[in-house]
Amino acid sequence: MNTHAKFEIYAVVAPGLELALRDEALELGFRKAKAAPGGVRFRGTWTDVRRANLELRGAAKILARIGSFRVTHLAQLDKLSREFDWARTLRADVPVRVEVTCKRSKIYHAGAATERIERAIAEEFGAPIDKDAQVVVKARIEEDTCTLSVDTSGELLHKRGHKVAVGKAPMRENMAALFLRQCAFDGSEPVLDPMCGSGTFVIEAAEIAKGLQPGRSRGFAFEQLTTFDLDAFNALKTEPQATDQTLKFYGSDRNAGAVEMSAANAARAGIGDVTMFRQCGASEIERPDGPPGLVIVNPPYGGRIGDKKALFALYGSLGRTLSDRFKGWRVGIVTNEASLANSTGLRFKPTKPPVSHGGIKITLYQTDPIE
Structure with a gap:
């Protein structure tokens, strides 16, 4: 596996704060970060994914794009999902759940699409499907293209791991x-x-x-992926200045x-x-x-x-x-x-x-x- 290959990384943020998150990403050295609706996108490696989770204060989630293909009907989605190289990212011993959104596509039934992808992962790859799994595969079917991403964060990133008590209407x-x-x-x-x-x-x-670092005290979903490197992750952690x-x-x-x-x-x-x-x-x-x-x-x-x-x-x-x-x-x-x-x-x-x-x-x- 090429750990230095670059792919698209998408940092999710509340709509209206995209430009502020883009500025933070650029300041942290995520080059060519661009604001997009509901987030910020940039290209990087798995090291960048880990660093984004650990260091980006403004992001709610970090998604890593793991592949895409053209698809126009459910039988084709089933076939291509079974042929997809899940082992490059997922572990067969770690439960997974799938979330699908459909927009302007011939496949319009998100529930049926979810079922096909889940079955492909379970039957061809062998990973258990669990509705409470921390590792989430997100499929966006838009204009007949299925884009697959994995949620590398797990729990939303505003959960820093320090705040046990919260007030009545907390600011994230x-x-x-x-x-x-x-x-x-x-x-x-x-x-x-x-x-x-x-x-x-x-x-x-x-x-x-x-x-x-905002993520210094918590765990992340990327720790459950085949791409995880504990030593490389620990090397990203810094001491307070x-x-x-x-x-x-x-x-x-x-x-x-x-x-x-x-x-x-x-x-x-x-x-x-x-x-x-x-x-x-x-x-x-x-x-x-x-x-x-x-x-x-x-x-x-x-x-x-x-x-x-x-x-x-x-x-x-x-x-x-x-x-x-x-x-x-x-x-x-x-x-x-x-x-x-x-x-x-x-x-x-x-x-x-x-x-x-x-x-x-x-x-x-x-x-x-x-x-």
Whole structure:
């Protein structure tokens, strides 16, 4: 097997964040990464697949393309699936599941197509089919071409392996990382989240500052493939970089349970020494000593928690507190309604496209440094 052969790698991301993920991929050295609907594509080797899972903060999944063929009817799909060289990627002793999508093709019944591919894998290759398998073969049948990919991540990549406790409506870690990126955060300034919930923004910011790889504490589906090389994977893991020990990351929440949860999550992530959490309402936050930085917050919004009308006062109070106490700091607010954001009284820059989060369209509203 040629381990240096290049193939297409596709990093999945929430629609609306493709350009931010592309910028991260390019920054990490994934050359010629291009934004595509719902993700970013680039060419690379299995080493790049492993590195993308380990290092890309913004991705939800990493898919590796393992082959494609023209197909116009189910009998042909059955035949070509039986002839496909599954052994090049899959292991016969590891359970597999198959997911099929059909679009603008003569084969339009995804369930029937799934059945054919599953049977081919089980009967010709010998791998067990299991609806709960971590290794997933994804077949996209579009315009009569079947493209086969394997999901190399397994569990979604926002599950970093540190957060045991989560709040009522958590921001996913990969989305938080890309919102921090859109706010031009690079790890060199303090960050404060006055409604921190389970601490996602604060923890992601501290990890970025320390140069910690997001996937360092978890397993991946690619470890169950024939292409896996444990020594090569371990060689990709890096040590945290030396950082300015005076740089701190702050979270607060009016809920004592959220503060306790955030501190425990930060300790598990290994960044307890640079994070500080306290219990207080959003209007009681104080500007930390030291240089200005970024306030980033994902407040409650109408479609998510509580009644929107009751939230205008909360946003207004937050805006006044930031205007009064956080001169020189930039602000990023993630919400689903322009009217809620505007009720802060802050002056926002033009917004980027909305992002789909749990069925709700959310937008990042950013300010220049508060004067």
